[in-house]
Amino acid sequence: MKKLLAISGLVLVAFLLLLWEASARLGWMESSNWPPFSAVLIAMWDGVKSGEFPLLVGETLSLMLIGYVAGCAAGVVMGLLLGLSSLLNRFFSPLIETFRPIPIAAIVPPLILFLGVDAALKIFVVAFSAFFPVLINTLGGVRDRSEVLRQTARTFRLSPLATLWKIVLPSALPAIFAGLRTSLGIALVVTIIAEMIAGSSGIGYFIVQAQYAMQPAPMYAGVVWLAIVGYLLNRLILKIERYSLPWHGAS
Amino acid sequence: MNSAAVRRYLPGTLAVLLALGGWEILSRSGVVNRALLPPPSVVLDTLFVVMKSRAFLTPLAHTMTLMFAGYAIACVLGVAFGIAMGRSEAIHNLFEPLAEMIRPIPKPALIPPLFLFFGIGVKTMLIIVVLAAFFPVLINTIQGVRWVDVTLVNTARTFRLSQTALTLKVILPAALPMIMTGMRVSLGLALTLTILAEMLAGESGIGYLILDMQRAFQIRQMYAWVVVLAVIGVALNALFEWVERRALPWRGQ
């Protein structure tokens, strides 16, 4: 009985997929834009064989990763600075709190004016979005135990640099990783958004184009591949986190 | 004004003034192309003109209504499902795989399929906002419910509270901090996706306007609306924090 309950969720998903397939084949839906699930699978496979999807994924991911790394690096550095110096924190806080809540979609059009619709735009937008969660988390991680740790470092007569490297940074790492994980999810979403609004390449752009061309099967195929990529990215960063922080139970 | 308050607020205020001043100078002097980035004084001026005109309230109302409607629905559904899934292992097992399959899909990517299938219109846009805002609330509610201190649950049990009373009087308030965290994330998502949907659906609302004005090269108006959006974002954040503090007075004690 317990085993039945455990797989009930998968049964539900399988049932829904079957329903999808049947409804499309039997013509229950009036819309012509309701392809059977099998057609989507075929389109997914075709896209891989032709090399189209790997190319799209590559385009999306490469730009995303550059922006992500840039944004995260800036976030960590800034977070450390603001965490260690309360003066700097008070200086930058209002500016940060003003820019942080702006919906990313809203800053894309102005940025198009400066950066065009290509790589530069996407990298900047991703970096901008990835910056804030990492900043906030790093800041929190540093300030959380900063005082006790700094006293500890002082009793061992550590230099400021050694304190930073040996004590402050490792203790803030769990929080930093939480920020990195959040930012990764955001980075993917933001890349897609940028591609949809101002795109000329990548999966986001592809999906929108498929919508305009009224080609549902490839469109859904793109969405599914995107979901898989997102899922794998998340697993990847969890693995990296577990590897780098073996002493810290997964949060 | 005492020196402690000055120490607290002066650096930040200074930063904002410097930023604005720098923007004004860079733009006016032509270091940055004035056509692409007008100085803040000009943007503000344009903003007032727009606000006084008739074309201000309609897009604002459109965007805000869409966002709040979607957000409210998502919160209600998220909390309801979250409580059910958090309390009952059976219900959790039933819905979790489905939720975990939909969750990693970047919600913007669902916009074209939904437009294609349901047509481009307000109803579809509402579905999009709900889908996006639903998951953070759901996940956080489930976690909040599961992490309710067992002592509180056992207290309710020793006083023989009914299941309903237990859920409403103990579990829900105890999980509220986590739920509100999820609701805060969802607020940002709801706004973002409302704007995005408006940009892609291209009919009305702030999102549509911003994109349209960029394409029509009405730069000053575009920036005016971006400022409006920034103000909305900051205001929503502040409002949420205020609500959170009043709803959870015992936090931070």
Place this chain on the structure above:
Amino acid sequence: MKSISLTNVQKTFGTGPNALLTLKSITLEFRVGEFLAILGPSGCGKSTLLQIIAGLIPGSGGDVSFGGVPVSGPPAGMVYLFQQYSKSLLPWRSVAGNVALAFEASNGDSRARIRERATGYLELVGLSGFENHYPWQLSGGMQQRVAIARALAANPRVLLLDEPFSAVDALTRVELQSLILDLWEKQKLTVVLVTHDVDEAVFLSDRIAILSRRPAVIEDVIETAIPRPRDAITTREHPRFLALRHVLMERLLSRPAVK
């Protein structure tokens, strides 16, 4: 009317090779209206036993009954007070609101009436005037009083106290002990107190059940036979008190180490 009855109660945590036999066999008849202390060192399963009596966790074997009826869940007429009382108070409710939790479901009283009753119970524990305070604004001792008032508000016949005074300072402890004795007498309750404090057990109770280390059995049940009413200072100087305390301390301190 029978009170609590334990017959051969067992409790094992976990399964397979990691299974932990906490309670081996507990048999005990409680008397209506008595004050009984369960005394034993830390980790012997006293709290577990109390929670089984309270119907909060099931036993792995044996029978627990209350008033002749088997216990399968928290029974009416019995209230359990938690060791971590501050975690058992609802932080979002006022003191009065917490007390009201115990009875608000039952009769659909008006809010004013509920408020009135809660205030009454708070008076019993000496917290008049604190109705509108919140738990975090109170000291540990006061929080414990709120928990006690709340328990009384459920109108129980039996109070189960799980090391209720271990987390407060010594003076507060003495005050709270006197309070409990007072309430026990006035409300004609049956009280089961779990403690590792010999002084406390001897001072408060009519009988003391001594629990061995894991896997636990009841080693002995001793009648304290100290006259009532008991006084915070003079009873602690009573010869019978001192003698009993001596014997019990020797027993508990000379235990061999846990296997």
